[in-house]
Amino acid sequence: MGKIVIDNDRCKSCYICTQTCPKKLIKKSDKTNRLGDFMVEFNDPNGECIGCAMCAKRCPDLAITEVWR
Amino acid sequence: MQQVFSIPKSFKNDFHFTFCPGCDHGIVMRLVAEVIDELNIRENIISSTSIGCSVFIYDFLNIDCVEAPHGRALASATGVKRAQPDKIVFTYSGDGDFASIGLAESMHTALRGEKITSFMINNTTYGMTGGQLGPTTTMGQKTTTSPMGRNKEYYGYPIKMAEHIALCDGTAFSARVAVDSVPHINEAKKAIKKAFQVQLDGLGFGFTEILSSCPTNWKMSPEQAHERIRGEMTEVFPLGVFKDITLK
Numbered sequence: 346m347g348k349i350v351i352d353n354d355r356c357k358s359c360y361i362c363t364q365t366c367p368k369k370l371i372k373k374s375d376k377t378n379r380l381g382d383f384m385v386e387f388n389d390p391n392g393e394c395i396g397c398a399m400c401a402k403r404c405p406d407l408a409i410t411e412v413w414r
Numbered sequence: 415m416q417q418v419f420s421i422p423k424s425f426k427n428d429f430h431f432t433f434c435p436g437c438d439h440g441i442v443m444r445l446v447a448e449v450i451d452e453l454n455i456r457e458n459i460i461s462s463t464s465i466g467c468s469v470f471i472y473d474f475l476n477i478d479c480v481e482a483p484h485g486r487a488l489a490s491a492t493g494v495k496r497a498q499p500d501k502i503v504f505t506y507s508g509d510g511d512f513a514s515i516g517l518a519e520s521m522h523t524a525l526r527g528e529k530i531t532s533f534m535i536n537n538t539t540y541g542m543t544g545g546q547l548g549p550t551t552t553m554g555q556k557t558t559t560s561p562m563g564r565n566k567e568y569y570g571y572p573i574k575m576a577e578h579i580a581l582c583d584g585t586a587f588s589a590r591v592a593v594d595s596v597p598h599i600n601e602a603k604k605a606i607k608k609a610f611q612v613q614l615d616g617l618g619f620g621f622t623e624i625l626s627s628c629p630t631n632w633k634m635s636p637e638q639a640h641e642r643i644r645g646e647m648t649e650v651f652p653l654g655v656f657k658d659i660t661l662k
Contacts, residue, residue: 347415359436359629359636365596382435398419399596405440405636406431412419 347396347414349387355408358382362400362409368393371400384408422447424456426476436636438626439467441593442535445603446506447475449610459502462491464516466508467542468535485516488523491530502613504531510540513575514549520579524619527584531609531620534575536590536651537628545631549573552650557631572650576623580656586618589655592625594643598653605655617659625651 349371356378362371362385370393374386385408387394396414401407424447431440450456462480463469464487472479482490487505495503505512512520512534523530539557540546546559550572554563564572580588587609591602602624609620625647627639634642 347418355430357435361436361636361640364637396418401419402596402599403441405433405437406435407421407425407440407444409419410421411417413415414418 346392347394347412348389349394349400349409349413350411351385351387352408352410353378353384354380355406355410356382356384357406357408358384359405360385361403361405365399365403367397367399368395370394422451424450424475424477426474429474431474432470433467434630436627436629436639437467438537438593439535441599442533442602442624442626443471443474445593445599445606446471446533449603449607450475450477452607453610453614455502455610455614458500459504460494460498462487462494462503462505464490464507464511465542466511466540468506468508468511471506485511485514486519487511488516488519488528488530488532492523492526492528495528495530499529502531502610504533504610504613506533507535508541509534509536509538509550509575510548513573517549520575521582524579524582524585524621527586527618529613529616529618531613532622533606533609534621534623535626536575536623537626538572538647539628539631541628541631545628550575550651552646574651576621576651576656579619579621582619584619585621585657586612586659587620587655588657589621590623590625590651590653592643592648592653594625594627594640601653608658612660623651625653
């Protein structure tokens with residue numbers, strides 16, 4: 346059981362995290378952020394996140410600011 | 415719950431990276447900031463940068479910085495280190511900056527064995543100026559100044575900086591790493607830490623070359639760009655440690 350915190354305004358829509366997450370819990374959002382980009386959103390209804398922090402390590406813009414495990 | 419990832423304290427408050435989407439500069443800057451935090455040297459560190467996208471490190475890291483003329487980051491760093499030998503000095507450059515404009519400064523800093531640390535971001539092109547052919551452009555790569563691809567008759571061969579620096583007697587540590595996947599990012603952090611450690615121990619010049627992507631100028635998606643690093647680029651620029659005098 347883990348969770349991540351995403352800073353929406355830092356996200357530049359490169360979508361590296363959506364392919365990196367081993368559980369595929371990060372998806373492209375329908376909403377846009379301050380930059381006008383379709384940001385990513387974290388959706389984990391079943392508590393599958395293991396807090397591996399691979400998404401945060403590969404985010405080039407540090408948009409994933411916190412990972413908890 | 416336990417926090418396993420947070421933004422390094424060496425970053426300025428409320429910074430926003432100004433790089434293109436998918437650019438690996440952000441990852442490398444985070445690794446440098448994490449190592450500065452872990453070694454607890456933030457109050458004692460001075461960086462020297464010269465030209466290119468890499469120069470924006472002074473906008474994001476909360477450390478003292480010197481801005482050098484084009485390509486002369488290592489010459490300025492030498493002056494800073496000799497004037498203040500108790501400070502930790504590092505340079506952060508791109509491949510055009512380190513291996514083309516400032517090649518003389520870079521090689522001679524390694525030959526003199528200056529006790530400074532250097533990072534070279536190798537993205538095989540000039541990123542900031544619009545994707546021209548650089549010293550590390552791979553054979554056959556199309557750039558704005560080699561529209562038919564790099565060929566040996568007209569443009570020659572790419573330079574392999576980590577091997578060249580390793581041949582210099584003043585070098586204490588020289589390695590090449592990549593930031594295209596999580597295991598490679600973990601190895602890159604170890605190499606960056608080691609490059610700082612040889613300076614802290616007073617052993618000599620510490621150098622790390624980091625293979626990085628430039629999706630904008632390669633005209634690729636971020637994932638395609640990382641595939642290129644894993645395939646084409648690591649064939650030309652093999653990863654590994656080329657010199658480490660602490661192992662003897």
